[in-house]
Amino acid sequence: MSAPVAPAASETRKPARPLLGRVWRDYLSRHNGALGLSLVCAAVVGIMAATVLQLLEPAIDGLFLGKPVTIWGVVTVPPDRALVGIPAIIIGAGLIWTIAALGQAALVNRLGHGIVGDIQVKLFGAMIRADLARLRSQHSGGFVSSVLFDANLVREAFTNGMVNYTQHGLTLIAVIAYMAWTDWRLTLIVLLGAPLIAFVIRRFGKRMRKATTGAMVETSNLSTALMENLDGVRLIKLENREDAEQARVGEVVARRQRHVIKSADSRAFAGPLSNLVAMIIVATVMAYAGWQARQGGMTVGAFAAYIGLLMAAGQSLRQVTNLQTVMSEGLTAASRLFEALDIEPEIREAPDAAPLPHGPVTVALEGVSFAYGPLEAGSAPTLSGVDLVVRPGETVALVGPSGGGKSTILSLLPRFYDVTAGQVTVNGRDIRALKLTDLRDRIALVTQEPFLFDDTLAANIAYGRPGASQDEIEAAARAAAAHEFITALPDGYQTRAGEAGLRLSGGQRQRVAIARAFLKDAPILLLDEATSALDTESEALVQAALERLMKGRATLMIAHRLSTVQNADRIYVISAGRVVEQGRHADLVAQKGLYARLARSQALDGQPAETPA
Numbered sequence: 001m002s003a004p005v006a007p008a009a010s011e012t013r014k015p016a017r018p019l020l021g022r023v024w025r026d027y028l029s030r031h032n033g034a035l036g037l038s039l040v041c042a043a044v045v046g047i048m049a050a051t052v053l054q055l056l057e058p059a060i061d062g063l064f065l066g067k068p069v070t071i072w073g074v075v076t077v078p079p080d081r082a083l084v085g086i087p088a089i090i091i092g093a094g095l096i097w098t099i100a101a102l103g104q105a106a107l108v109n110r111l112g113h114g115i116v117g118d119i120q121v122k123l124f125g126a127m128i129r130a131d132l133a134r135l136r137s138q139h140s141g142g143f144v145s146s147v148l149f150d151a152n153l154v155r156e157a158f159t160n161g162m163v164n165y166t167q168h169g170l171t172l173i174a175v176i177a178y179m180a181w182t183d184w185r186l187t188l189i190v191l192l193g194a195p196l197i198a199f200v201i202r203r204f205g206k207r208m209r210k211a212t213t214g215a216m217v218e219t220s221n222l223s224t225a226l227m228e229n230l231d232g233v234r235l236i237k238l239e240n241r242e243d244a245e246q247a248r249v250g251e252v253v254a255r256r257q258r259h260v261i262k263s264a265d266s267r268a269f270a271g272p273l274s275n276l277v278a279m280i281i282v283a284t285v286m287a288y289a290g291w292q293a294r295q296g297g298m299t300v301g302a303f304a305a306y307i308g309l310l311m312a313a314g315q316s317l318r319q320v321t322n323l324q325t326v327m328s329e330g331l332t333a334a335s336r337l338f339e340a341l342d343i344e345p346e347i348r349e350a351p352d353a354a355p356l357p358h359g360p361v362t363v364a365l366e367g368v369s370f371a372y373g374p375l376e377a378g379s380a381p382t383l384s385g386v387d388l389v390v391r392p393g394e395t396v397a398l399v400g401p402s403g404g405g406k407s408t409i410l411s412l413l414p415r416f417y418d419v420t421a422g423q424v425t426v427n428g429r430d431i432r433a434l435k436l437t438d439l440r441d442r443i444a445l446v447t448q449e450p451f452l453f454d455d456t457l458a459a460n461i462a463y464g465r466p467g468a469s470q471d472e473i474e475a476a477a478r479a480a481a482a483h484e485f486i487t488a489l490p491d492g493y494q495t496r497a498g499e500a501g502l503r504l505s506g507g508q509r510q511r512v513a514i515a516r517a518f519l520k521d522a523p524i525l526l527l528d529e530a531t532s533a534l535d536t537e538s539e540a541l542v543q544a545a546l547e548r549l550m551k552g553r554a555t556l557m558i559a560h561r562l563s564t565v566q567n568a569d570r571i572y573v574i575s576a577g578r579v580v581e582q583g584r585h586a587d588l589v590a591q592k593g594l595y596a597r598l599a600r601s602q603a604l605d606g607q608p609a610e611t612p613a
C-alpha cells in the first residue's frame, strides 16, 4: 500500500467538503449522542468564560465603588450585599463552567480515541486484505507510521478540533456581544483591527501546514528506517556498520526535526506577533476609554471588564484560527487514510463464486501466462504458456534454474496473484470462479523459511484451525516428527516461538510448519524448497515427515536437490517461465536435456561424477 506513505503534496489537496462528509458518515455519526453532548458542554464553557469576565464590571463597581449593581439587567445587588452576593455569583458561574469543561474533556477524549481506534482497525483490515502485489510495493514501516500517527491527526482535527471550534467560536461571539453591550462604539473600532490579527495568524498557519505535511512523510521514513535496521541487525553488526546506520538514521531524524521545528515555530511565533497587534488594539481602547471616562462615560468596572473581554477575544480568535490549521492537517491525513482504505483488492471473490466440495482434487494450469507488473517493451513475462496437472495422490515436482518461475507457479494456486492469461483450475473449474476461502482452505503450503507467530507452539500449529484440541495438535506434531523436541522444551507446547520467543533451528521450524499442514489436512500440498535450507540430519527427519504428509494429496513440490524428486510421479523442468521438459526422472535423464545436465551436476544420473581435471 503505497498510498499512506508517499503522498506528493499536490495529490493530497482534496476538496474538503466530501472528506468532511465522509468522516462524519463513517466515524462521527455513530457517536452523535456523545458528540452532541460535548458540543453542548463546549458551548457552556465558551459562554461561561465570557460571562465570568463580564462579571468583573459589577464586581468592581459593586465592591470598590459601593454602587448598587445590576447583573445582566436582571439581578440587582444592593451595596450591603455585594461582598457576599457578587463572589457567590462568580463562584456559581465558575462551577457551571468547571462541570461543563470536565464533561467536555471526558467526552472528547473518549470520542476521539474511539475514532482513532476505528480508523486503526479499518486500516489494518484494508492492509491485511490488500493484494500481495500492493503490499510488496511499500515498506511496512510506512504503514506502521500511518496507523500510529496519521489516525491521530484525524482525531485532533475532528474531535478536539470540532469541540474547541465550538467552544472558542462561542466564547468569541459571547465576548464580542458583551463588549458591544458595554460600549458598542468602542467595539466597532476594535473589530476593525481584528482582521489584522487573523491575517498574521493565517500566514503562519500556511507555513505550518507545509511543515507538518513534511513531518508526516519524514515520520513514515523514520519508522521505515527503524524497522529496516532491526531486521538487518546481523548484517549491520557483521559489517561494522553501526556508526554508518546511526548516521543514516540521524539524517532522517534531522530532516524530520527541521519540519517539526518549523511547524512548532510557526505555531509559537504566531502567538507573540498577534499579541503585539492585540496590545496595539488594547492601547487604542485605553486611550479612547480614558477620554470617555473623563466625560463620565465608562465606569472603572466597565473599563476593566472591557479590557478583560478584549484579551479573551484575542485569545479565542487565535485559537479559532489555529484550529483551521489543525483541521486542514486532519483533512490531509484523512485523505491519505481514505486513499489507503479505498483501494479495492483486485484479487477478490466473484459474486457468484461456487463452493468447493471437500474431497480429493485435481489441480491444473492451462496455458498460464503471468507477469508481476506491466510488461516493458521487449521483456518476457514471468510465466508463459505453462501447462501442468497434479491429480489426487500424485507428487509432481518443479525443477529448474533459479529465477525460472517455480515459486511464481505455486503462488498462483492460492491466488496470491491472478494469471494474466490462461487459467488455473481445481477439479476443472477456474479458481477465479471458486469461493476464495474454500480454495485457500484446501491448500497447505510449506516454504523454505516457515513463518512462526510470536505465540505458543500450540497456537502456531493450530493457526489454520483455531478450534483444534490439544490431542489433535499433538497428533499433528507427532506426524511431523516435532512432538519429541517440543515436549523436551521447558514449557512444551506452551513455549513461545517467533521474534520475541524461542529461536528454533531451521529443521525445528520446518517441522512445526509441517505439523501445521498436517492439522490443516488440505487436499492440495505445496512445498517450496521445504528442505533446501536444512542440514542432512534435519533433512532426513523433515523429508520423512513430508512424505507422510504427501500421502493421498495432490502435491506440487519445488526441489533444489534433485535427490528429493527422483520418486515424483512427474517432473516439470521450468526455465525462463516455460515448461521445457517433463516426465519421470529416468525418462528425463535419458532425454539428455536440461534436466540431465542438472542431474549430472548433482551426480544423480547414475554415472560417476565428473571430477575436475
Ligand SMILES: Nc1ncnc2c1ncn2[C@@H]1O[C@H](COP(=O)(O)OP(=O)(O)O)[C@@H](O)[C@H]1O
Residues within 6 Å of the ligand: 136, 372, 382, 401, 402, 403, 404, 405, 406, 407, 408, 409
Ligand atoms: N514479487 C515479485 N515481484 C516482481 N518480480 C518477482 C517477484 N517474485 C519473483 N519475481 C521474479 O520472477 C521471476 C521468477 O521468480 P521465482 O518464481 O521466484 O523463480 P524460482 O522460484 O524458479 O527461483 C524472477 O525473475 C524473479 O525476479
Ligand SMILES: [Mg+2]
Residues within 6 Å of the ligand: 406, 407, 408, 528
Ligand atoms: Mg523459488
